[in-house]
Amino acid sequence: MQKLVEGIHHFQDRIFRPYQEFFARLATGQSPEALFITCSDSRIDPNLLTQTAPGELFIARNAGNIVPPYGAVHGGEAATIEYAVAVLKVRDLIVCGHSDCGAMKALVDPHGCSGLPAVAKWLEHAEATRRILATSYPELKRPEELLEAAVQENVLVQLEHLRTHPSVAAALARGELHLHAWIYQIDAGAVFAYDPAREQFEPLGTTRGLVRPPARGTKRLVS
Amino acid sequence: MQKLVEGIHHFQDRIFRPYQEFFARLATGQSPEALFITCSDSRIDPNLLTQTAPGELFIARNAGNIVPPYGAVHGGEAATIEYAVAVLKVRDLIVCGHSDCGAMKALVDPHGCSGLPAVAKWLEHAEATRRILATSYPELKRPEELLEAAVQENVLVQLEHLRTHPSVAAALARGELHLHAWIYQIDAGAVFAYDPAREQFEPLGTTRGLVRPPARGTKRLVS
Amino acid sequence: MQKLVEGIHHFQDRIFRPYQEFFARLATGQSPEALFITCSDSRIDPNLLTQTAPGELFIARNAGNIVPPYGAVHGGEAATIEYAVAVLKVRDLIVCGHSDCGAMKALVDPHGCSGLPAVAKWLEHAEATRRILATSYPELKRPEELLEAAVQENVLVQLEHLRTHPSVAAALARGELHLHAWIYQIDAGAVFAYDPAREQFEPLGTTRGLVRPPARGTKRLVS
Amino acid sequence: MQKLVEGIHHFQDRIFRPYQEFFARLATGQSPEALFITCSDSRIDPNLLTQTAPGELFIARNAGNIVPPYGAVHGGEAATIEYAVAVLKVRDLIVCGHSDCGAMKALVDPHGCSGLPAVAKWLEHAEATRRILATSYPELKRPEELLEAAVQENVLVQLEHLRTHPSVAAALARGELHLHAWIYQIDAGAVFAYDPAREQFEPLGTTRGLVRPPARGTKRLVS
Amino acid sequence: MQKLVEGIHHFQDRIFRPYQEFFARLATGQSPEALFITCSDSRIDPNLLTQTAPGELFIARNAGNIVPPYGAVHGGEAATIEYAVAVLKVRDLIVCGHSDCGAMKALVDPHGCSGLPAVAKWLEHAEATRRILATSYPELKRPEELLEAAVQENVLVQLEHLRTHPSVAAALARGELHLHAWIYQIDAGAVFAYDPAREQFEPLGTTRGLVRPPARGTKRLVS
Amino acid sequence: MQKLVEGIHHFQDRIFRPYQEFFARLATGQSPEALFITCSDSRIDPNLLTQTAPGELFIARNAGNIVPPYGAVHGGEAATIEYAVAVLKVRDLIVCGHSDCGAMKALVDPHGCSGLPAVAKWLEHAEATRRILATSYPELKRPEELLEAAVQENVLVQLEHLRTHPSVAAALARGELHLHAWIYQIDAGAVFAYDPAREQFEPLGTTRGLVRPPARGTKRLVS
Numbered sequence A, B, C, D, E, F: 001m002q003k004l005v006e007g008i009h010h011f012q013d014r015i016f017r018p019y020q021e022f023f024a025r026l027a028t029g030q031s032p033e034a035l036f037i038t039c040s041d042s043r044i045d046p047n048l049l050t051q052t053a054p055g056e057l058f059i060a061r062n063a064g065n066i067v068p069p070y071g072a073v074h075g076g077e078a079a080t081i082e083y084a085v086a087v088l089k090v091r092d093l094i095v096c097g098h099s100d101c102g103a104m105k106a107l108v109d110p111h112g113c114s115g116l117p118a119v120a121k122w123l124e125h126a127e128a129t130r131r132i133l134a135t136s137y138p139e140l141k142r143p144e145e146l147l148e149a150a151v152q153e154n155v156l157v158q159l160e161h162l163r164t165h166p167s168v169a170a171a172l173a174r175g176e177l178h179l180h181a182w183i184y185q186i187d188a189g190a191v192f193a194y195d196p197a198r199e200q201f202e203p204l205g206t207t208r209g210l211v212r213p214p215a216r217g218t219k220r221l222v223s
């Protein structure tokens, strides 16, 4: 805790004071352009990753960047989404998974939730991810491959869940909202985005081959 | 979106490359010391505020930094708390509210949730906040005073909710976890922490009078 | 009731006896090719409409042909869908709304659910339909136009809900299931199917102009 | 699907055209006399079985013809029942189980719901059926005998559940509604109805011994 | 509190000491013969009323002596009933309402639950009572008459709910459990029991006309 | 039942008649000073134990004297608490556990809830108790020691749950309500109360060493 207190002290001296006017303007309202939904994992700093300043990203974070289908949980996700879309009128909605995700590890490990009843119940909202892994990736045996596929399929599953939220469905119907499936690969410092046309995740924000391609493109046939 | 993509590009060039070793170490695991629960408000950047690096704070964010009592919602908050306390074994748990909070405005405004059914249901978990305002602050009439009291009482209410989570109750019983109620005042660049002994919020991390004192200390008598 | 008893008597004499062998084969198992989800409305006879025999259609019926998102209700719809897709392995899944639907009338009428608490709670799963109507069809004032749009938008909304069911998501991911949005127009004896490419409902099963076109094609832009 | 499309085509030519006037009258309203609750099983065609025309039966169908007690699920069954009884004012309410029911097989087989979480949750509303089987039929060992008892007891259990629905309770209190427990035996082309006086299921609609009697009458002592 | 502490002191001296052997035998187990479900109202003392000693009555008490249908609430009532019937094997189950009941007053008063959200939600399990009052007693206008009918109808409604509990259904099916609907009239010191044959409440435990008859017999026609 | 009927008869003759005036006053209203929440166990008679008369204690009873956190169950406990605190304005709220509690035995026995699904679900609200036992009392092996610790920890856990109820939180904030954790030891005829200052249970209502001290004081460190 001492470190956090000193950090805040440092923030006040080095960040707040020089930019006092910026913070004063900020103090009376916000108009972020995007809702960024990501994992609670300590290694993700959405503002650092996107180089955004306070005021630019509305952020929801939980273990596994999960978005329960509308009505499945009267929880924080539904309220945060509704507030972002219907009140703040954000134009973009990003679900961002990440490599080495503890929640996804728990999902693919049969004993991953032992002694963790709340995590187990929460991962019921990734049951579609689990079932897609079982039926579409039967050949994957090594845990790290399974994990990689889980991370990818899960952001797509959660994106489908997002569409059932009335505020999202209405904004989509009017063409006023765009959905994005991202994956942050920590060791590569890179973000991959799902390309619906090519049906796979592709590097975002660079064409210079900095990042290695994901193990496999997920193939999602639209009925 | 273009701005976010460029930001990520910038992150890769200026942050990731120079610190590639740091991120490589980070890529295989995390051991944050605290769980930081705060609002989705775009103006809050927990890592900026506490001057922490990736890997240091496990973060849960939702509209209104609300923590439903255990069992009230099988949602992301319960799972994230359980994962942080029982798996990552964080030592500190902070609920951090903030000034000018849209969720708290919706709470104190009788029409604040009109057309927002998911927000309305979510704020049922701040019903205790609402009732404390009605019975302990009947003299407050001006919206900004009510809002200030709401923000303060709400972090205390959510802290009580936290205690009902089994992983938290067990860690508290063993003296292995500490709970903190904080408020981030945007225009002052300051954080206030609740002092149970003095029963009021006091400036954190500075004794130099940088920040103005909160309008009123909340008085919470323990039965 | 007397009429029903006599009807069964008649069935035994005129249908069962002549086709006793057919029913004997049927008695030990089923392998329907489609799951047909439609309204409880007495005017819909799915087997008559599709000219199918016993054994050909697995059928779920409720007021409003509503399919709650997965997890929103641990109800009959989820179980029936899971059984049809994961056990019976149906290849097609049809959500079929209809003209003059009482549930949709209740949805668009502000007082439509007065005194009907169970119907009101059920129609919360058509909240997306309601919100799309409010934001995409603000110019519609006449009840019959609103109803027509409600019926159309609702089958599309329920189809989105279907995608969140794990068995459906997994079968879609493997290309083993196809989803269809239909509307049965009682007075025209016609069925309209949604064409995702043209983003509107079009007559099914005939090109001969028997049926009048729907009042308006619904425009659903995919993000 | 091609078959269904052709079927609809056929319906338009051979059924709709000749009876256009009938369908035109039907198009503006319905006043069915009964609510028929039955299984989604493809082998059941309620209109064929009772020789009723469109407009005569309001129909709810789900896997296992289950009716959760009021409040247990805010699902389609409650809304459909409320609509049928309170709005359409049906006079008769029939719960119709059937032989060879897959849902009942899953209920009596300890592994019947493995891999089917939604079915498992749904069958919790037949827990009373399961418990009656365990305590009142301990001597039944052979699966087909257990299944037969399960089908019979389950319609009685679901009928008890029906009585807890407020619209049903109120209509029963006024003597304006009658409840019926039926079982459709596919291979016999016969329907059995429960006779409360004799406490067993008896053939309906025939006294000519067409159907073989059910294996055993269920004995239900009224306290 | 001082009074309660002194009372316990008194109990120790005057009750426990003289009957120490009785309490010693009691200390290692219980085998009550009945489950008594009644209101939390302070004026009801079930042991005083039935002149029973510790060990004789298993007792569940809540506001309004309400028993939600099985599955409607995963609450104390269901667990207490299951424990009493399946573990303790009680032979009788009594639901005992009472005159001047605050919960029933709240039920019949349109504003009775204002500011009481938990009471309002709880009384949803007496919705059938409310609907029976509306449809079967439209002529009752005076609050005290409505209240009297509410108290009577409500114990019958809750008795129907009881039947949906699997342990109860199974015990009833075997004839090992008997259900009783009672009303305790405080000012008369009398208990009325529902007589299914005569379809009305009648004085219990006396034929000497001590008590005045209930204002009206409730008429419940069995379908 | 005959015994209960005779008991009521006896009550009418020996208790009601002589105290008819007392009961007449009681008949029109109540103003109890405390809400007493205890187990349904037949061996507990709250009025006998505290030597209180009808009208003095508002009483809630369920298996295990459990109080789910607010919102976790829309059940009788929440409504009864809200009614007692917000309507009757009781000043004291007692949660009273007891020795030899069947619910606590089921909690600490891994097979304690087998065949008892409703009890199992109910005991999820004592999950914190279970987790505290596992982490703070790992050395306890003998069932009777575990049970004793379970009974003690559970009343403290349920007291924490109580604080999340809005009516309780608001009354506590104003200093108008006091919470008490009690344990009734049947064989000692004694009540123990938790002393927050000394962090252990101590004999209530006597200083004369009548009762043996509990096996161990629970140590609950406040963060």
Ligand SMILES: [Zn+2]
Pocket (backbone or CB within 6 Å): A039, A040, A041, A063, A064, A065, A098, A100, A101, A102, A103, A104
């Ligand atoms: Zn993660």
Ligand SMILES: [Zn+2]
Pocket (backbone or CB within 6 Å): B039, B040, B041, B063, B064, B065, B098, B100, B101, B102, B103, B104
């Ligand atoms: Zn906020």
Ligand SMILES: [Zn+2]
Pocket (backbone or CB within 6 Å): C039, C040, C041, C063, C064, C065, C098, C100, C101, C102, C103, C104
């Ligand atoms: Zn309809």
Ligand SMILES: [Zn+2]
Pocket (backbone or CB within 6 Å): D039, D040, D041, D063, D064, D065, D098, D100, D101, D102, D103, D104
């Ligand atoms: Zn079936």
Ligand SMILES: [Zn+2]
Pocket (backbone or CB within 6 Å): E039, E040, E041, E063, E064, E065, E098, E100, E101, E102, E103, E104
């Ligand atoms: Zn009462």
Ligand SMILES: [Zn+2]
Pocket (backbone or CB within 6 Å): F039, F040, F041, F063, F064, F065, F098, F100, F101, F102, F103, F104
């Ligand atoms: Zn007990």
